[in-house]
Amino acid sequence: MTAPAAPVLPCSTKELADTARRVREHVVDMCAGPEGGHLGGAFSSTEILTALYFAVLNTDPADPADPDRDRFVLSKGHAAVGLYAVLAERGYLPTAELADYGRPGTRLMGHPVRAVPGVEMPTGSLGHGLALACGFALGQRLDGRSARSFVLMGDGELQEGSVWESAIAAASLRLDNLVAVIDRNGLQLTGPTDGKAPMARLAERWRSFGWAVRETDGHDPAALVEHLGSAPWEPGRPSLLICHTVKGRGVPFLEGRPAAHYVTLSARNHARARAALRAAARAAATAGEDTVTAGRPA
Amino acid sequence: MSWSALATAPPQQTPSQQAPPPEAPSLQAPSAGPTPPEATRTAYRDRLLALLPTDPRLICLDTDTGLFGADQVAAAGRQYLDLGIAEHNLMGIAAGLAASGRMPFVNTMAAFAATRALEAVKIDIAYTGLPVRIMATHGGLAAGHLGPTHQALEDLAVMRALPGMTVVVPADAAQAAAFVDRSLDLPGPLYVRLGRKATPALPAGTPPPVPGRAQTLRRGRDAVLAACGPYPVQACLAAAAELAAEGVECTVLNVHTLRPFDTAALVEAADHSGLVVTVEEHWRSGGLGGAVAEALAEAAPARVLRIGMPDTFTDTVGGHEHLLAHYGITPARVACTVRGALGLGPAPAID
Numbered sequence: 186m187t188a189p190a191a192p193v194l195p196c197s198t199k200e201l202a203d204t205a206r207r208v209r210e211h212v213v214d215m216c217a218g219p220e221g222g223h224l225g226g227a228f229s230s231t232e233i234l235t236a237l238y239f240a241v242l243n244t245d246p247a248d249p250a251d252p253d254r255d256r257f258v259l260s261k262g263h264a265a266v267g268l269y270a271v272l273a274e275r276g277y278l279p280t281a282e283l284a285d286y287g288r289p290g291t292r293l294m295g296h297p298v299r300a301v302p303g304v305e306m307p308t309g310s311l312g313h314g315l316a317l318a319c320g321f322a323l324g325q326r327l328d329g330r331s332a333r334s335f336v337l338m339g340d341g342e343l344q345e346g347s348v349w350e351s352a353i354a355a356a357s358l359r360l361d362n363l364v365a366v367i368d369r370n371g372l373q374l375t376g377p378t379d380g381k382a383p384m385a386r387l388a389e390r391w392r393s394f395g396w397a398v399r400e401t402d403g404h405d406p407a408a409l410v411e412h413l414g415s416a417p418w419e420p421g422r423p424s425l426l427i428c429h430t431v432k433g434r435g436v437p438f439l440e441g442r443p444a445a446h447y448v449t450l451s452a453r454n455h456a457r458a459r460a461a462l463r464a465a466a467r468a469a470a471t472a473g474e475d476t477v478t479a480g481r482p483a
Numbered sequence: 484m485s486w487s488a489l490a491t492a493p494p495q496q497t498p499s500q501q502a503p504p505p506e507a508p509s510l511q512a513p514s515a516g517p518t519p520p521e522a523t524r525t526a527y528r529d530r531l532l533a534l535l536p537t538d539p540r541l542i543c544l545d546t547d548t549g550l551f552g553a554d555q556v557a558a559a560g561r562q563y564l565d566l567g568i569a570e571h572n573l574m575g576i577a578a579g580l581a582a583s584g585r586m587p588f589v590n591t592m593a594a595f596a597a598t599r600a601l602e603a604v605k606i607d608i609a610y611t612g613l614p615v616r617i618m619a620t621h622g623g624l625a626a627g628h629l630g631p632t633h634q635a636l637e638d639l640a641v642m643r644a645l646p647g648m649t650v651v652v653p654a655d656a657a658q659a660a661a662f663v664d665r666s667l668d669l670p671g672p673l674y675v676r677l678g679r680k681a682t683p684a685l686p687a688g689t690p691p692p693v694p695g696r697a698q699t700l701r702r703g704r705d706a707v708l709a710a711c712g713p714y715p716v717q718a719c720l721a722a723a724a725e726l727a728a729e730g731v732e733c734t735v736l737n738v739h740t741l742r743p744f745d746t747a748a749l750v751e752a753a754d755h756s757g758l759v760v761t762v763e764e765h766w767r768s769g770g771l772g773g774a775v776a777e778a779l780a781e782a783a784p785a786r787v788l789r790i791g792m793p794d795t796f797t798d799t800v801g802g803h804e805h806l807l808a809h810y811g812i813t814p815a816r817v818a819c820t821v822r823g824a825l826g827l828g829p830a831p832a833i834d
Binding site: 306 | 576579611
């Protein structure tokens with residue numbers, strides 16, 4: 186591929202962290218609505234989505250159909266509440282519209298739909314996103330564009346066989362403009378992911394398929410931006426970033442619990458969750474600002 | 484008339500020996516002699532290969548099918564990719580490419596397109612309405628002795644159920660090529676059921692198909708014979724000729740497009756007789772017979788008798804024609820069904 190584009194939004198890691206906190210507030214509010222939502226997986230991926238949309242993806246809410254844009258597919262479509270919140274913060278839709286989530290007659294369904302600006306493809310059934318992103322990356326290459334395609338998968342999703350069909354194809358096609366991210370929160374709906382399908386030596390598995398693989402703390406904005414922004418890491422190989430995360434991260438009474446997978450917050454628990462996020466914000470405010478500039482390195 | 488006779492190339496004739504078939508419908512141009520049998524899948528392949536250099540949107544995505552020869556692959560260059568034996572991945576990549584402005588022709592077998600990869604077809608292609616062309620070979624019983632794993636007797640029901648999916652079954656090689664041409668103007672997804680080996684051509688002079696419009700191959704007031712696919716259409720033409728000799732005149736409809744369904748043409752045709760016999764290589768549920776029954780039940784109730792694959796997986800070895808004969812998808816069965824329905828013979832058996 187050709188030289189990477191310039192950084193999209195100069196953005197400090199503190200700003201990313203602040204944005205992630207606002208995203209969590211939106212998600213908590215959405216999950217207190219009539220239908221509830223997939224809070225756990227949205228919170229394990231909040232920093233990943235925030236880093237992508239605010240410091241990595243070359244996308245413009247004012248021109249969502251720009252053919253030169255980077256593409257993103259939320260393969261773990263159940264994290265839609267997180268995606269909607271990030272898209273709203275980024276300017277794709279009014280933040281006020283988030284109050285519509287799950288309410289009859291609105292467009293904010295429980296899984297992403299293309300009617301929402303910024304959503305490239307509908308997802309929700311697991312194991313689809315990697316092939317879609319391969320198609321986008323292939324199209325970008327055939328068109329001679331320098332843009333990249335990103336996809337976020339859950340670790341439970343890796344139990345779907347179609348993921349591995351696409352893992353083979355991406356490496357075979359040498360799609361080094363493709364970047365896959367795994368939200369390795371270790372939990373799926375009914376319990377530990379490794380209890381269903383042990384994912385030991387996950388990085389080696391993907392390497393053996395021909396991918397360039399890195400691992401990082403999925404809640405560290407600076408690390409996420411550094412890795413995602415600098416892909417491809419090896420010429421001719423697609424990139425995979427395994428992000429170690431905590432399901433329900435940011436709401437102590439839900440962190441690391443399978444019950445966080447799908448939550449309809451009562452008024453009391455909504456208030457508790459909001460209080461926890463405010464406390465985190467106060468703690469962050471007393472810490473020194475990290476001025477690392479995010480964005481794709483030249 | 485046997486299937487072998489229909490599928491075997493006729494002996495070479497000199498022009499002076501040629502005569503129009505006795506059942507030649509009046510709407511057809513004078514015959515220039517029978518067109519030799521040809522496989523719909525090779526006709527599609529050859530037409531697509533011819534179009535590739537003319538339209539940069541086009542890209543062929545293959546799955547180790549062997550339909551495209553090495554020289555053809557080389558000539559297609561960047562417009563051909565073999566993605567290997569992974570049909571779910573195939574459909575997803577096609578959707579991503581289609582969402583990027585391309586028009587992928589995905590090449591796989593009907594059995595894999597309609598069942599193995601169905602969820603990707605449903606969500607990534609039908610739900611999005613993207614212009615992917617699913618070119619599904621080995622439709623119906625065409626896989627023959629390869630057995631039920633490779634036969635597709637549910638694909639029309641499956642694809643017809645998906646909103647926005649256009650579903651066509653070319654009745655011969657020329658129609659397969661014509662649908663490739665016409666697909667370039669279709670904004671949404673398309674499923675094309677193709678065969679495997681050479682199948683008979685429609686009578687010379689049959690006009691090209693108009694997508695979405697049933698094709699009237701013969702007109703008669705006593706019954707309507709509606710069919711899709713090469714052998715079923717041939718069975719209806721042969722049965723109509725046989726019945727005409729007995730004074731029973733049938734309309735023959737080539738219902739090459741199952742979705743969108745041409746209800747108007749069907750209602751108009753059925754209005755004269757109130758009797759429709761459907762013929763298809765498909766289980767009797769959900770395919771052409773199902774579509775005809777649904778349409779007429781709502782619009783203009785008429786008696787519908789459905790000839791198709793009985794409610795079973797194939798339980799015997801045999802080539803395409805053998806299986807058609809074995810399961811009663813034949814001209815004789817069509818004629819017998821019409822006679823029975825009109826009180827001119829034993830009542831037709833109803834499964």
